[in-house]
Amino acid sequence: MAGFDFGEGVRRVFLAGVGAIATGAEKSQQIIEDLVKKGELTVEQGKQLNEELSRKATKAANDTYDSILRTRLENMSPEERAAYAQRVADISSEIDSRTTTVESEVEEADPSTDEGEAAEAEAAEAEDE
Numbered sequence: 001m002a003g004f005d006f007g008e009g010v011r012r013v014f015l016a017g018v019g020a021i022a023t024g025a026e027k028s029q030q031i032i033e034d035l036v037k038k039g040e041l042t043v044e045q046g047k048q049l050n051e052e053l054s055r056k057a058t059k060a061a062n063d064t065y066d067s068i069l070r071t072r073l074e075n076m077s078p079e080e081r082a083a084y085a086q087r088v089a090d091i092s093s094e095i096d097s098r099t100t101t102v103e104s105e106v107e108e109a110d111p112s113t114d115e116g117e118a119a120e121a122e123a124a125e126a127e128d129e
Contacts, residue, residue, distance in 0.1 A: 010068050017064040025057040 029050055036046040073081055 007072075010072055014064060014068045018061055021057050021060050021064070025053060028053045 032046045032050050032053075036043055073084070076084065
């Protein structure tokens with residue numbers, strides 16, 4: 001097995017799986033659009049069917065990724081798995097430390113006045129100044 005790069009092989013299998021899923025999703029969307037045009041499906045039914053197919057494609061892609069990750073981990077020694085897990089934890093911590101949360105307060109409008117009244121009040125204040 002000289003010259004075989006396991007990582008490259010896994011990457012190619014993953015990309016092939018993603019490509020197959022994407023192609024299937026595109027073809028199914030095209031079929032749905034054709035059925036809608038022919039009137040065999042309503043637009044709403046087409047949207048629902050398309051959303052369901054998108055969910056299934058996303059699940060299949062995630063399942064493929066999980067399967068590849070599992071295979072990769074199974075082929076590592078316990079020490080390699082521990083080092084890999086630590087690397088993932090370090091990257092995750094780095095990303096979390098870069099994430100910032102911005103809190104803001106929103107002033108609620110007085111429901112007793114509408115926009116027209118508010119504009120008139122602003123105009124009257126401007127005239128007083």
